Amino acid sequence: MTRPMTKTINVPVADGEGDRYTVKMGPQHPATHGVLRVDLELDGETILKCTPHVGYLHRGFDKIAEHRTYAQSLILSDRLDYIAAMANNVGYCVAVEKLLGVSVPLRAKYLRTMVCEMSRIASHLLWLATHALDIGAMTVFLYCFREREVLLELFEELCGARLTFSYPRIGGVRQDVTRHFIDKLQRFINEFPGNLEEYETLIDTNRIWLKRTVGIGVLSGQEALDLGLTGACLRGSGIDYDIRKHRPYDAYDLVDFEVPLGADGDIYARYRCRMEEFTQSNRILQQCIDQLPPGPIIGEDAPDLVMSLQGSRKVEVDSSRYGTGLVRLLEESGEYPAGDIYVSTEVPKGELGFYFISDGSGKPYRMHIRSPSFIHIGALPALVEGDLIADLIANIGTLDVVLGECDR
Amino acid sequence: MESMEVARRLQEQFSEEVLDICDFQGQVGVIVKRDKIVEMLRWLRDSSDLRMDHLMDLCGVDNKNRPEANLQRFEVVYNLYSIPLRHSIRIRAQVPENDPCVDTITTLWTGADWHERECFDLMGISFTGHPDLRRILLPDDWQGHPLRKEYPLKGREEWSGLVELQRKAVELHQFDLGKGILRQPAAEQSHTKGNDKS
Amino acid sequence: MQVIIILIEILILFAIVMLHVAYATYFERKIIGHMQVRLGPMRVGWHGLLQPIADGIKSFFKEDVVPEQADVFTFRAAPIICLVAMMTSLAVLPFAKGWVLADINIGLLFIFAMSSLSSYGVILAGWASNSKFTFLGGLRSMAQVISYEIAMGLSLVGVMMMSGTLNLTKIVEAQGASFSGMYVFPQIIAFFVFCVAMLAETNRVPFDLPEAETELVSGYCTEYSGMRYAIFFMAEYIGMMVMASIGTICFLGGWSGPFEVALFPPFWFVAKVYVFMFFFIWIRATLPRYRYDQLMEVGWKLLIPLALGNIVLTGFIKAFTG
Numbered sequence: 001m002t003r004p005m006t007k008t009i010n011v012p013v014a015d016g017e018g019d020r021y022t023v024k025m026g027p028q029h030p031a032t033h034g035v036l037r038v039d040l041e042l043d044g045e046t047i048l049k050c051t052p053h054v055g056y057l058h059r060g061f062d063k064i065a066e067h068r069t070y071a072q073s074l075i076l077s078d079r080l081d082y083i084a085a086m087a088n089n090v091g092y093c094v095a096v097e098k099l100l101g102v103s104v105p106l107r108a109k110y111l112r113t114m115v116c117e118m119s120r121i122a123s124h125l126l127w128l129a130t131h132a133l134d135i136g137a138m139t140v141f142l143y144c145f146r147e148r149e150v151l152l153e154l155f156e157e158l159c160g161a162r163l164t165f166s167y168p169r170i171g172g173v174r175q176d177v178t179r180h181f182i183d184k185l186q187r188f189i190n191e192f193p194g195n196l197e198e199y200e201t202l203i204d205t206n207r208i209w210l211k212r213t214v215g216i217g218v219l220s221g222q223e224a225l226d227l228g229l230t231g232a233c234l235r236g237s238g239i240d241y242d243i244r245k246h247r248p249y250d251a252y253d254l255v256d257f258e259v260p261l262g263a264d265g266d267i268y269a270r271y272r273c274r275m276e277e278f279t280q281s282n283r284i285l286q287q288c289i290d291q292l293p294p295g296p297i298i299g300e301d302a303p304d305l306v307m308s309l310q311g312s313r314k315v316e317v318d319s320s321r322y323g324t325g326l327v328r329l330l331e332e333s334g335e336y337p338a339g340d341i342y343v344s345t346e347v348p349k350g351e352l353g354f355y356f357i358s359d360g361s362g363k364p365y366r367m368h369i370r371s372p373s374f375i376h377i378g379a380l381p382a383l384v385e386g387d388l389i390a391d392l393i394a395n396i397g398t399l400d401v402v403l404g405e406c407d408r
Numbered sequence: 409m410e411s412m413e414v415a416r417r418l419q420e421q422f423s424e425e426v427l428d429i430c431d432f433q434g435q436v437g438v439i440v441k442r443d444k445i446v447e448m449l450r451w452l453r454d455s456s457d458l459r460m461d462h463l464m465d466l467c468g469v470d471n472k473n474r475p476e477a478n479l480q481r482f483e484v485v486y487n488l489y490s491i492p493l494r495h496s497i498r499i500r501a502q503v504p505e506n507d508p509c510v511d512t513i514t515t516l517w518t519g520a521d522w523h524e525r526e527c528f529d530l531m532g533i534s535f536t537g538h539p540d541l542r543r544i545l546l547p548d549d550w551q552g553h554p555l556r557k558e559y560p561l562k563g564r565e566e567w568s569g570l571v572e573l574q575r576k577a578v579e580l581h582q583f584d585l586g587k588g589i590l591r592q593p594a595a596e597q598s599h600t601k602g603n604d605k606s
Numbered sequence: 607m608q609v610i611i612i613l614i615e616i617l618i619l620f621a622i623v624m625l626h627v628a629y630a631t632y633f634e635r636k637i638i639g640h641m642q643v644r645l646g647p648m649r650v651g652w653h654g655l656l657q658p659i660a661d662g663i664k665s666f667f668k669e670d671v672v673p674e675q676a677d678v679f680t681f682r683a684a685p686i687i688c689l690v691a692m693m694t695s696l697a698v699l700p701f702a703k704g705w706v707l708a709d710i711n712i713g714l715l716f717i718f719a720m721s722s723l724s725s726y727g728v729i730l731a732g733w734a735s736n737s738k739f740t741f742l743g744g745l746r747s748m749a750q751v752i753s754y755e756i757a758m759g760l761s762l763v764g765v766m767m768m769s770g771t772l773n774l775t776k777i778v779e780a781q782g783a784s785f786s787g788m789y790v791f792p793q794i795i796a797f798f799v800f801c802v803a804m805l806a807e808t809n810r811v812p813f814d815l816p817e818a819e820t821e822l823v824s825g826y827c828t829e830y831s832g833m834r835y836a837i838f839f840m841a842e843y844i845g846m847m848v849m850a851s852i853g854t855i856c857f858l859g860g861w862s863g864p865f866e867v868a869l870f871p872p873f874w875f876v877a878k879v880y881v882f883m884f885f886f887i888w889i890r891a892t893l894p895r896y897r898y899d900q901l902m903e904v905g906w907k908l909l910i911p912l913a914l915g916n917i918v919l920t921g922f923i924k925a926f927t928g
């Protein structure tokens with residue numbers, strides 16, 4: 001009874017040279033944060049070559065936007081980085097406002113800054129949760145979700161949505177905040193430093209955490225610039241580039257905050273940077289509450305529809321064509337300035353840029369989204385080649401990518 | 409330094425190459441020929457008083473329906489920023505329709521790699537000297553370049569991968585598997601099959 | 607007659623251990639749940655008490671998928687090797703005085719042999735599934751077991767030297783009935799090494815590399831489903847219990863306690879085992895995971911030298927104090 005055991009086994013047999021073999025990680029792998037596929041060429045556990053494949057979530061936003069009015073495309077920005085949709089909304093609105101020359105009232109600016117920072121905290125919480133889980137620290141994951149839940153509830157109270165907000169409008173925001181909202185946010189701000197301490201107790205000086213993060217995935221400042229990294233990934237390498245400081249938008253030039261910088265450019269430095277950003281965002285939130293001025297929440301010259309609040313200006317309800325209750329925007333050609341513009345904002349992941357070309361019609365002639373995640377995944381091979389599989393996971397975590405934003 | 413001044417400096421340095429300078433909402437774009445794009449960007453990056461070290465964005469544009477007369481069919485737009493000196497500029501390299509290609513700038517910024525692949529994928533502009541110019545967002549066997557103006561918003565036909573999947577679903581349908589998936593297309597497919605037979 | 611009695615004893619032991627395994631999973635999920643500000647299972651029965659039963663029934667009735675290219679015989683046999691090896695080591699564990707199936711003289715050695723055998727199941731599972739993730743999981747498991755088996759064996763040599771026997775019952779008796787008589791105090795270094803090696807032997811966090819969820823999907827059992835997956839799961843938990851029992855026997859004085867519990871002599875034994883189990887779970891809720899090479903480093907550069915040093919130290923003390 002000798003059954004040839006090796007008959008069907010072809011796993012370890014080299015499909016490259018020598019002992020090399022390839023592993024296709026993803027797109028349904030638990031640690032690839034969505035639908036990223038990474039083709040790895042391995043020698044034992046050492047990564048010789050890493051080729052990321054993206055596009056599984058490509059929806060063609062650039063093309064869709066060309067066929068919609070500026071106000072209609074706002075909802076596309078929700079679907080970019082769905083972890084921090086609010087920051088994307090604000091980024092989109094800031095870009096369109098600059099293009100169309102729309103002014104924003106001060107109160108709306110403060111409100112936007114506030115929701116941006118809330119969304120930064122929410123996004124960083126999810127980053128910390130998944131990053132820690134990737135490295136194996138399970139409890140941090142659930143602790144982070146506890147706080148994220150509070151923020152999502154706040155968002156829900158503010159605009160009725162928990163994931164795709166579309167709260168900012170071109171020229172302002174949709175709804176004003178209530179007293180209850182402010183109180184609840186104040187409570188969050190007061191409690192958050194304590195919670196932060198809790199996460200830090202779990203991992204900050206944990207030996208294993210340090211072993212897994214210090215000196216892994218090192219990028220010098222020059223290398224990080226070269227790869228086009230932005231956000232905490234660039235600042236972790238010691239380059240002081242934060243769009244909130246460099247090209248302030250909304251109320252960022254009116255609030256006081258610091259930009260935390262790392263020095264070593266490894267995973268731990270990036271981790272520390274983001275942990276410091278928690279504190280700074282919390283500070284900004286506090287200032288927004290304290291300084292929030294009274295006044296209108298949407299500009300007089302806002303070109304877009306503001307349902308129910310601002311009446312039916314420029315809005316036509318055409319129930320025969322679109323079904324009851326749906327609202328169609330009138331196209332206004334010849335009214336908008338023509339030209340091109342690139343405006344970027346500091347979203348939690350990095351620099352989110354919108355490049356618009358307007359030909360004077362009510363729709364953008366071309367919209368291009370520069371998404372940080374796209375560039376960051378492109379930098380993955382530079383980070384991991386020569387390291388072990390376990391480091392790949394840690395590196396994907398530290399880049400903080402969202403595939404919805406990467407693939408657009 | 410003001411963006412306009414950067415543009416002037418660029419015009420002085422590469423007077424042959426610079427075609428036009430345009431200013432819109434405080435942002436300055438320089439329209440240039442494509443031939444010396446790498447040298448220009450290198451000069452912008454390495455000059456000690458400009459130091460445009462951050463490539464913010466790179467994308468392709470189809471100028472087919474644009475009113476401006478002096479533009480070629482395509483252009484590649486480079487948005488540069490100087491982190492130490494805090495000024496920015498936009499370079500718009502003109503690319504003709506009959507030969508849509510530009511020299512790659514991956515030699516200057518490795519991060520331009522994926523930008524250029526995206527531009528190639530969606531706009532069909534190829535980059536000479538790019539180390540790995542493949543489609544990135546769309547499947548490898550995709551036909552056409554969706555961001556060109558003549559490409560319809562809704563595709564002419566289904567992507568071959570989806571057609572294959574639908575065929576598979578029909579196949580599985582015989583064995584009472586795949587019942588829930590793609591019921592509608594499955595019905596359509598079997599319909600067309602019947603037509604073929606007759 | 608003798609055979610029948612032994613068979614009945616085996617059956618009773620099997621049933622009790624299986625029940626314990628089922629509720630160890632419940633125990634783990636509840637404790638980890640509460641540590642992570644959530645409730646754990648709550649739906650099936652009062653506070654989810656019937657959850658393990660429901661899980662068992664569910665996995666029993668699930669389809670047992672065998673991958674197309676797998677080596678079918680090995681693939682099917684692997685989980686059973688694991689389970690059998692783990693179950694066999696239960697035979698030599700003394701739960702209380704006289705409560706032992708096979709009171710053999712080389713009990714400790716026997717357990718080592720069996721726990722190494724169970725890692726064959728893991729390796730074969732990884733190899734036979736014909737998937738790269740499982741294969742890597744199998745390889746990691748092999749390397750891990752080889753390195754940590756040594757550390758664990760060496761850490762227990764101190765205990766053997768002090769008690770002068772390999773028989774588990776005699777080891778407990780050698781520690782005496784008093785609380786301070788436990789070997790955990792004189793053998794504190796060995797206890798530390800044992801605790802770390804124990805986590806590695808049972809593939810638990812922070813050494814759960816063979817099944818590292820975020821790296822290798824589920825490691826060696828990626829391709830398993832239904833009952834066979836559940837068998838791996840059971841083997842892991844029995845493994846935890848066996849290791850906890852060895853820890854209890856060799857370091858915490860086995861069934862001896864501050865006072866006798868009249869009707870249920872193994873009371874203290876079970877209590878101590880559950881303290882160990884709690885330790886396992888607590889660690890899982892707290893620590894991140896080591897990387898493969900770091901795991902090797904800890905094993906070879908820290909634990910083995912420590913254990914060797916402990917042997918020398920114990921030897922000296924024994925030689926000078928008689």
